[in-house]
Amino acid sequence: MEAVSREFQIFVKPVGSACNLRCEYCYYHPQTIEPQAGNLLTDDWLLEKYIRQHIEATTEDVVLYSWHGGEPTLAGIEFYKKAVAIQRKYMPPGKSLINGIQTNGTLFDDEWLRFLAEEKFIAGISIDGPEKIHNRFRKTVRGEGTFSRAVETFTRLQEYGIPTEILCVVGAHNENDALEVYRFFRSLGTRFITYLPLVVRQPESAVGVSSGSVGAEAFGRFLIQIFDEWKQHDIGKIQVQVFEEMLQTALGKPHTLCIFRETCGGVPVVEANGDFYACDHFVSPGYRRGNIRDNSIAFYLDSPEQKVFGEAKQNALPRYCRECDVLPMCNGECPKNRFISTPGGEPGLNYLCAGYKLFFSHCRPFIEAVRMMSEENR
Numbered sequence: 001m002e003a004v005s006r007e008f009q010i011f012v013k014p015v016g017s018a019c020n021l022r023c024e025y026c027y028y029h030p031q032t033i034e035p036q037a038g039n040l041l042t043d044d045w046l047l048e049k050y051i052r053q054h055i056e057a058t059t060e061d062v063v064l065y066s067w068h069g070g071e072p073t074l075a076g077i078e079f080y081k082k083a084v085a086i087q088r089k090y091m092p093p094g095k096s097l098i099n100g101i102q103t104n105g106t107l108f109d110d111e112w113l114r115f116l117a118e119e120k121f122i123a124g125i126s127i128d129g130p131e132k133i134h135n136r137f138r139k140t141v142r143g144e145g146t147f148s149r150a151v152e153t154f155t156r157l158q159e160y161g162i163p164t165e166i167l168c169v170v171g172a173h174n175e176n177d178a179l180e181v182y183r184f185f186r187s188l189g190t191r192f193i194t195y196l197p198l199v200v201r202q203p204e205s206a207v208g209v210s211s212g213s214v215g216a217e218a219f220g221r222f223l224i225q226i227f228d229e230w231k232q233h234d235i236g237k238i239q240v241q242v243f244e245e246m247l248q249t250a251l252g253k254p255h256t257l258c259i260f261r262e263t264c265g266g267v268p269v270v271e272a273n274g275d276f277y278a279c280d281h282f283v284s285p286g287y288r289r290g291n292i293r294d295n296s297i298a299f300y301l302d303s304p305e306q307k308v309f310g311e312a313k314q315n316a317l318p319r320y321c322r323e324c325d326v327l328p329m330c331n332g333e334c335p336k337n338r339f340i341s342t343p344g345g346e347p348g349l350n351y352l353c354a355g356y357k358l359f360f361s362h363c364r365p366f367i368e369a370v371r372m373m374s375e376e377n378r
Helices: 044-057 077-090 110-118 147-159 178-187 216-233 241-250 297-301 304-315 353-376
Strands: 062-067 096-103 122-126 164-170 192-197 275-277 288-291 347-349
Touching: 044 062, 044 077, 044 297, 062 077, 077 096, 077 110, 110 147, 122 147, 147 164, 164 178, 178 216, 192 216, 192 241, 216 241, 216 353, 241 353, 288 297
Parallel strands: 062 096, 096 122, 122 164, 164 192
Antiparallel strands: 275 288
């Protein structure tokens, strides 16, 4: 019997949507943490069950845990010390462990930083650009900006040698400031950047999205400006996630980022109570697969419902996309953004289509040059 092969990344949420900030564009709804019986934060049995199931489901050599929220540091450092101890208990020989944590960067102290460094965590920290831009949306519960604290934390993570990625939300607040944002990140000494387009669907509006959402073509122009700067100054120095995915296409390799893959379903969510959902952007009753108390992570990953969910991304592509010359680069992007119609009136076009088409078309000469160079060096 052929061995099962799974490639997945679970976003596990030990405190659910709870957060100490009130970022205006957040698609989760912050709530007060109330320790309850039977969740990952308070129930050692459930935490151990999750960690063991995650290891058992992993068919790759690397076991990756991705701690998300809300704000996952609200679980407290002792929770993560306990989690790491359980991971070691069940980690089989021959496999390596990576823990990643996505944070707003406002709650770390020296003890946290020492722990993350000692346990070789990787960290993603949310920064939207220079102070005026960052503080537009990323605020405390009292409405205060968080820029100074986030940048201080980023600097200290670097000092402790913790691999750190900046995640930047791109919306109406910074879509026209591409070079200012990018050059600011470069001045911080970052090596890894991910740009996340803010798309908040609002059917009653004239354009179908909220006023804070990024414009489709504006997002394309944003990426083009940064790409041209990066190509001139920073190749080999800074990794920009969307550029790395573009290079995967140039080298004839499959995409690593779920939004650009032909199918999806490999980035599910485990909520604090053990509920397993199809995807971080589809945490709603219709996409709940079950609970890890009742069946294993492997069971839900391999379930027919999850397979259908993943394959629907490709099967539902409108003809306009199937005939597009940059389809291999985006594959229709994330299904959550497919709510507009094609020029011919066919439903299911991605809201960001115009922007991605601008960007990938702009990059095609570079992609072809990389492809030819790769073929010559084989």
